[in-house]
Amino acid sequence: MMADSGSNEEVAVIGNTDITSTESESNIINTMVERETALLRKMEINVAEAEKRTGKNTVNMQETYTVYLIEIRKAHKQSQRPAETVPGVGAPAAPDTLWRRYSDFELLRTFLLVTYPYIIIPPLPEKRAEFQWHKLSADNLDPDFVERRRVGLENFLLRVASHPVLSNDKIFFFFLTEEKGWREAVLETGFQDKADSRLKSLSAMFRVKNPDKRFTAMKQYSDELNTVISQLLRVRARVADRLYGVYKVHGNYGRVFSEWSAIEKEMGDGLQSAGHHMDTYAASIDDILEEEEHYADQLKEYLFYTDAVRSVCKKHDLIQYELEMAAQDLVSKKQQREELATGTVRVFSLKGMTSKLFGTESQEQRESRLAALEQSIQEGEEALKEKNTECQEFVQMAWEDIERFKEQKDKDLREALISYAIMQISMCKKGIQVWSNAKECFNKM
Amino acid sequence: MSVGAPRALASSGQKPITEILHPLSAAEEPLSATVGGDKQEVGLTNGTPVETSSPASTSSLFNRLQLDDDLEADVRDPYADSSETRDLFVTVDDPKKHVSTMETYITYRVSTKTSRVEFDLPEYCVRRRYQDFDWLRIKLEDSQPTHLIPPLPEKFVMKGVVDRFSEEFVETRMKALDKFLKRVADHPVLSFNPHLNAFLTAKDLNKRQGLALLSKVGESVKHVAGGYKLRARPAEFCAMGEYLDTFNQKLGTIDRIAQRILKEQSEYLTELREYGSVYSSWVGSEDELLRPLEGVAGCVTTSCGALEDLGENMSQDFLPVLREYVLYIESMKNVLRKRDQSQAEYEGRLEAAILRKQEDRTPVEVEKCQDKMECFNADLKADWERWQSNKRQDFKQLLTGMADRNINSYEKSQAAWESLITLLQDKQTEDKTSETN
Numbered sequence: 001m002m003a004d005s006g007s008n009e010e011v012a013v014i015g016n017t018d019i020t021s022t023e024s025e026s027n028i029i030n031t032m033v034e035r036e037t038a039l040l041r042k043m044e045i046n047v048a049e050a051e052k053r054t055g056k057n058t059v060n061m062q063e064t065y066t067v068y069l070i071e072i073r074k075a076h077k078q079s080q081r082p083a084e085t086v087p088g089v090g091a092p093a094a095p096d097t098l099w100r101r102y103s104d105f106e107l108l109r110t111f112l113l114v115t116y117p118y119i120i121i122p123p124l125p126e127k128r129a130e131f132q133w134h135k136l137s138a139d140n141l142d143p144d145f146v147e148r149r150r151v152g153l154e155n156f157l158l159r160v161a162s163h164p165v166l167s168n169d170k171i172f173f174f175f176l177t178e179e180k181g182w183r184e185a186v187l188e189t190g191f192q193d194k195a196d197s198r199l200k201s202l203s204a205m206f207r208v209k210n211p212d213k214r215f216t217a218m219k220q221y222s223d224e225l226n227t228v229i230s231q232l233l234r235v236r237a238r239v240a241d242r243l244y245g246v247y248k249v250h251g252n253y254g255r256v257f258s259e260w261s262a263i264e265k266e267m268g269d270g271l272q273s274a275g276h277h278m279d280t281y282a283a284s285i286d287d288i289l290e291e292e293e294h295y296a297d298q299l300k301e302y303l304f305y306t307d308a309v310r311s312v313c314k315k316h317d318l319i320q321y322e323l324e325m326a327a328q329d330l331v332s333k334k335q336q337r338e339e340l341a342t343g344t345v346r347v348f349s350l351k352g353m354t355s356k357l358f359g360t361e362s363q364e365q366r367e368s369r370l371a372a373l374e375q376s377i378q379e380g381e382e383a384l385k386e387k388n389t390e391c392q393e394f395v396q397m398a399w400e401d402i403e404r405f406k407e408q409k410d411k412d413l414r415e416a417l418i419s420y421a422i423m424q425i426s427m428c429k430k431g432i433q434v435w436s437n438a439k440e441c442f443n444k445m
Numbered sequence: 446m447s448v449g450a451p452r453a454l455a456s457s458g459q460k461p462i463t464e465i466l467h468p469l470s471a472a473e474e475p476l477s478a479t480v481g482g483d484k485q486e487v488g489l490t491n492g493t494p495v496e497t498s499s500p501a502s503t504s505s506l507f508n509r510l511q512l513d514d515d516l517e518a519d520v521r522d523p524y525a526d527s528s529e530t531r532d533l534f535v536t537v538d539d540p541k542k543h544v545s546t547m548e549t550y551i552t553y554r555v556s557t558k559t560s561r562v563e564f565d566l567p568e569y570c571v572r573r574r575y576q577d578f579d580w581l582r583i584k585l586e587d588s589q590p591t592h593l594i595p596p597l598p599e600k601f602v603m604k605g606v607v608d609r610f611s612e613e614f615v616e617t618r619m620k621a622l623d624k625f626l627k628r629v630a631d632h633p634v635l636s637f638n639p640h641l642n643a644f645l646t647a648k649d650l651n652k653r654q655g656l657a658l659l660s661k662v663g664e665s666v667k668h669v670a671g672g673y674k675l676r677a678r679p680a681e682f683c684a685m686g687e688y689l690d691t692f693n694q695k696l697g698t699i700d701r702i703a704q705r706i707l708k709e710q711s712e713y714l715t716e717l718r719e720y721g722s723v724y725s726s727w728v729g730s731e732d733e734l735l736r737p738l739e740g741v742a743g744c745v746t747t748s749c750g751a752l753e754d755l756g757e758n759m760s761q762d763f764l765p766v767l768r769e770y771v772l773y774i775e776s777m778k779n780v781l782r783k784r785d786q787s788q789a790e791y792e793g794r795l796e797a798a799i800l801r802k803q804e805d806r807t808p809v810e811v812e813k814c815q816d817k818m819e820c821f822n823a824d825l826k827a828d829w830e831r832w833q834s835n836k837r838q839d840f841k842q843l844l845t846g847m848a849d850r851n852i853n854s855y856e857k858s859q860a861a862w863e864s865l866i867t868l869l870q871d872k873q874t875e876d877k878t879s880e881t882n
Contacts, residue, residue, distance in 0.1 A: 224730040242713035260695040410733040417737040428859035439848035
């Protein structure tokens with residue numbers, strides 16, 4: 001059955017449609033990032049594996065780094081089910097694969113940042129582990145960290161691939177398909193030049209006379225979100241630490257019950273088995289907290305997203321500022337023209353002063369100056385028109401993306417909170433199970 | 446139903462035990478064979494199950510035939526009995542605060558129902574304070590040195606650390622006092638002690654504190670003045686001593702673990718509260734996420750409350766019982782020491798008599814010492830079994846209570862999170878239907 005999954009459908013269910021309702025429930029949660037784009041209609045993207053490599057870096061020193069395997073498969077159309085294909089031609093074709101390291105991802109992202117300044121570019125997973133509770137390793141080569149990073153990188157690619165604008169980018173496409181030569185292709189675009197100038201202006205302090213209220217509000221919201229998520233992550237790590245302590249201390253009961261059971265007759269068996277359950281309880285916290293890291297990662301993604309939002313707002317400020325500067329420049333030039341034409345000095349100019357002091361200039365000189373000014377004014381008017389258009393286009397595209405982002409954020413964070421609640425329920429159920437088992441043993445004492 | 450000697454109910458037929466002078470009290474009546482037999486019977490009245498692991502002896506045979514209530518019934522109520530044999534019921538309840546110019550203290554109502562002839566009336570109701578219970582215990586220890594006297598809850602509480610007049614403290618203490626009194630009332634020998642009678646019936650306890658103090662001193666003098674060395678302690682008493690030492694150790698460990706858990710939980714609680722408040726503060730900047738965020742904050746708060754209750758319960762109900770048993774063990778070790786003394790005294794005198802070459806007739810005093818020792822041994826053995834049985838019930842109750850409280854805490858938390866999910870998913874389906882419409 002060709003499901004009527006037009007582009008209105010928020011979720012692209014890729015693969016077979018033979019799924020039960022419970023499966024589709026979880027499918028929605030897993031594939032919430034994926035929206036139908038032309039790119040995703042063609043291909044399925046996975047970051048399948050991670051591997052350690054050693055090699056020489058740019059300063060010719062030996063280093064160990066991790067590479068990630070990107071797998072591209074042809075997306076199954078809704079109508080094609082594996083069962084319907086010719087028997088014998090069962091398994092889907094092997095995927096196209098290539099290896100990328102984290103710095104490649106960084107390069108891609110920087111390129112996108114510069115090329116699409118009006119788009120909120122999805123963030124990469126963190127470079128170094130932060131907000132860790134003490135048991136988790138902060139080592140970049142730690143297998144758990146690498147695994148979570150793999151998931152984060154896959155998430156990044158899926159976010160880009162499901163973005164209505166970014167998914168059409170050629171460099172992104174090559175990133176997924178051309179292992180060699182991709183870096184050169186990126187550098188050839190010359191985006192570095194734009195990057196440098198943009199970066200410089202981003203850090204410069206400038207005042208916008210008429211700020212766009214919507215962007216100001218968005219920047220403020222983004223800052224608030226950043227603050228609250230940072231706080232949340234910090235406290236959550238402390239909570240995890242403490243909870244770890246509570247569970248682990250219970251393990252001591254296991255040992256003492258075992259020792260105690262040795263001197264008891266009828267009570268011995270019950271005590272001994274209860275002790276085992278206490279050990280189980282103490283051990284259960286490791287999995288519980290490991291699962292919670294997933295929630296922390298979801299929060300972190302949006303923490304990093306706030307940086308991207310902030311940078312779009314700053315870019316808008318810059319453009320707005322440049323527009324205002326251009327307008328101001330034109331106004332002053334026009335005033336100069338007027339003065340020159342009427343002979344009145346309203347705006348101070350050195351040339352005007354010196355000509356007053358050292359005698360008036362000749363008619364010829366005056367006319368040539370006027371001509372130059374006219375030229376400059378014309379250029380200025382064109383520049384202003386361009387800047388105006390640029391600004392309007394930027395505002396339109398940026399605001400469209402901001403609206404898209406807000407919707408995505410609401411949906412994603414809501415899902416994250418729900419899955420967090422589910423995790424808490426699971427933890428409670430496990431706790432009840434263990435204590436009930438222990439209680440049974442106590443009853444047999 | 447009867448095998449050998451007729452089964453004696455304390456309140457009917459044969460001479461009640463109070464008329465048989467205790468071998469260790471003032472009177473000099475030599476009680477030889479009869480003592481043993483009576484003792485055994487008395488040891489079995491009241492019907493409280495005594496699990497003796499000794500091989501087919503008259504007493505164990507008695508046990509098997511006498512007990513129609515199985516262990517199950519006793520699990521439900523450790524103090525319950527087949528009502529035919531129980532004839533003394535006591536309860537401690539109704540705490541009240543008394544304020545006088547000198548001091549403020551709590552009294553408890555002690556109610557008694559009995560059909561025993563030793564009591565003039567079938568029912569009594571008096572008010573007693575902790576001091577009175579303490580007096581009773583000392584009196585029992587003095588007058589029944591061969592028996593294990595149940596423990597009282599701790600006497601001293603650090604002012605400023607614990608509120609002596611808080612509901613929880615008074616409640617916990619009262620339950621412990623009730624348990625103490627019930628155990629004494631259930632004891633086949635202790636329950637006939639005249640001091641208990643006075644405690645339960647007298648309008649004003651004439652405590653004569655001075656005397657009590659004296660006898661305490663006298664006790665320790667007895668220890669020192671013994672001077673006889675023990676030859677060989679019988680294996681079973683060695684085993685008791687060893688068991689008590691190890692058990693004491695384990696209880697200490699469990700106490701430490703429980704305290705550590707309380708500490709860790711309290712620190713966890715602090716962080717969890719802050720965690721909840723961050724979600725609350727997040728609510729301010731959101732629109733669509735308002736409900737889920739408020740919901741999460743609410744669930745975290747509920748979990749905090751559940752955890753708080755758990756901690757309170759553990760420190761009020763769990764730790765005191767552990768400590769009670771540590772005190773109990775101490776007093777039991779004391780009794781064991783006294784038993785050793787009595788054996789040492791007997792052996793010493795016997796040796797002295799042999800040396801004086803009185804072979805054909807053992808002097809009366811040596812015989813008396815032997816009787817003393819044998820009584821002591823018998824009392825102790827019976828009490829030991831009773832103690833083991835009570836201990837088993839107590840710890841079963843204690844530990845299942847701990848498990849229940851933890852389960853309860855998780856259940857409260859789970860319920861909160863589940864209702865949040867329902868709330869959010871309802872909203873979700875609401876939105877979806879409105880979207881597609």
